[in-house]
Amino acid sequence: MLLKYFYDNNIAHASYLVGCQATGEALVVDPGRDITPYVTAAADNDMQIIAVTETHIHADFVSGARELAEQIGAKLYLSDEGDQDWKYEYLADYNHERVYDGSIFKIGNIKIEVIHTPGHTPEHIAFLVTDTVGADQPIGIFTGDFVFVGDIGRPDLLEEAAKMAGTAEPDARRMWQSNQRFRHLPDYVQVWPAHGAGSACGKALGAIPSSTVGYEKLFNWAFQYEDETAFVKALLSGQPEAPKYFAMMKKLNKEGPAVLDGLPRPARLDEIRLQAALAEGLKVVDVRLPEAFAKTHIPGTINIPLDRSFTNWAGWLLDYDQPFYLIVDQTSVNVIVQDLISIGLDNIGGVFDPAVVDTWRETQSYAVARPADIAERIINGEVVVLDVRGSSEWQEGHLPNAQHIMLGYLPDRFQDVPMDKPVVVQCLSGARSAIGASVLQANGVTDVINLAGGYQAWAAANLPIERK
Structure with a gap:
């Protein structure tokens, strides 16, 4: 069995490629939108990606599941749990299988067993992984947004981000029930979550990439409660603000995000186009360092520096239904485009060189x-x-x-x-x-x-x- 780990620091997102070395077949779990890393890793290890799965309809990034199905013909294994509001809507166009609690499928000699783990979302599932060549017990579990290192998934996103009133407490109680199932897993089972420190899908995620069931039962705060009511109160308190763009991610991932077939390449535009964009009231983002922006910037532009938090604040502050523009150095264009498309901000109208600030007639400062x-x-x-x-x-x-x-x-x-x-x-x-x-x-x-x-x-x- 081969296990490869991928991590996007900007959105604290972990995804995985698990492969059977005997048959050369591989599965991608919880993929991000840019599928290049998975395809490259599979090729480097003489494997073919035959399937893709995810633990739930993600709210914090655009899934790459559809992209993998479209570009390389990977079969989709996606959750059939939850009511009709939580069913994937794009599967008919692809080879797929809807899975539910107790479902089993195989990737070569690797057995994947589905466990329904509602709480974070109604359709959430986890995957127990067994390498059947040398073992009859699971080696690990892909927990998605159910159990993190040191934390568990927040149950209030549907209420806070998707504005589904009255769902937070019932989902917290479902999380309690899911936790009881987790407690009964063998202590040696490795835990492979979909997020790390910095994610808004929980409130106290650790920075360690993996753990074990036994360790989490001992030290994860969520497994120290014996009373359900006290657990629910603790789980719902102190959660960070749910980013505004989470509701859009749910919608895109449920309906099926647009297929990219490569990284978009926005046009480099001139000063006249910048004047027109500002006159139309469109957002123009200057990604220079805040020190430079404070000293001089073009009136009407906003400053979101290109650092680890860029993606988060772009999702909070930019509009999905209007084009926006970027003031960014040419060497950083691909990086920033990759960050933006990871959360579905595809409507990039164009980019401007930072030199435009120096030649602008009337600048501003703070x-x-x-x-x-x-x-x-x-x-x-x-x-x-x-x-x-x-x-x-x-x-x-x-x-x-x-x-x-x-x-x-x-x-x-x-x-x-x-x-x-x-x-x-x-x-x-x-x-x-x-x-x-x-x-x-x-x-x-x-x-x-x-x-x-x-x-x-x-x-x-x-x-x-x-x-x-």
Whole structure:
């Protein structure tokens, strides 16, 4: 048996290729949209991908299952659990088999047994893997978004992201039942999850790529509860904000995402096209470092730096139904396109060279201030403090007189930001607040200040903190 691990740091997504070395056949589990890594790995190991499966209809990235079926003819093994709202709609065009609790299929000599594990989603399944040549017991389990290293999948995404009211608590109770099934697996079984640290599909995911059933039963917080009610309360508390784009991912993955057949190559455009895009009110994203953007940028553009969090904030702040544009260096175009298509942001109108900022007639800037330089004005209420961190961070402590609007909700809540004073934007370190400052300026708030070092620097300077 061959097992290959793939990881996308930007969306904290893990996927796998499991192959039978005796027959040269392979299965891809929970694939991302770019199928090149799987095809390459299979070829490098003299294997043919004959099948693809996934643990559920994913909410945080576009699945590559359809792409693999379309491009190389892989058979789809997808969940038939859950009610009609959770059935895949594109399978009729491909060789497929709907699987459910107790289903078994084989990839060469490797047996895959399906276990229904609802809670994160109604249709969620996990896969027990047995290499039948040398064993009659499973070596591991692909848990998807059911059990992570140190955490379990959140049950509130349908309510928070898909706006399906009243589903969070019932799904948390289903997760309790799924956990009981997990407890009865042998301790030696390896755990291969679909996400790692940084994913919004849980609240305390570990950075270790794999674990075992026994280790998780001992040390995963979710398996320390003996009372269902207490478990449900703990599971539903402290979950991070569900990204806005999660609802779109559910829709795309259920209906079947567009087939790409390669990486899109957006056109490089000139200054006239940039003027037209801004005049039409379309989003233009400048991916330069926040320090450079703060000093000079084109009015109306927003700044989402090309780093590990780029994909997340692009999903929060860009529109799926309108084209958008990028100010990005040519050497980074392929990387950024790959990041965007991973969450279905395919509607890239074009790209502009960063040199366009230097030649733009009237540019804009915003101030950056250290806590010591602006503390007195903040404490005296001479400025508006806008805290763009998450709710759990806010509840742990915040600056005096601060107003809280999580960064992802800012475009929908401009009317809640007072305009009669300068606005000091603040997060934990100064990174998210830099994005927030750019969003405010792009929407007409001109007197903006980013708090350098954010809440961390403020607290380190022993300045006043409020908790409520």
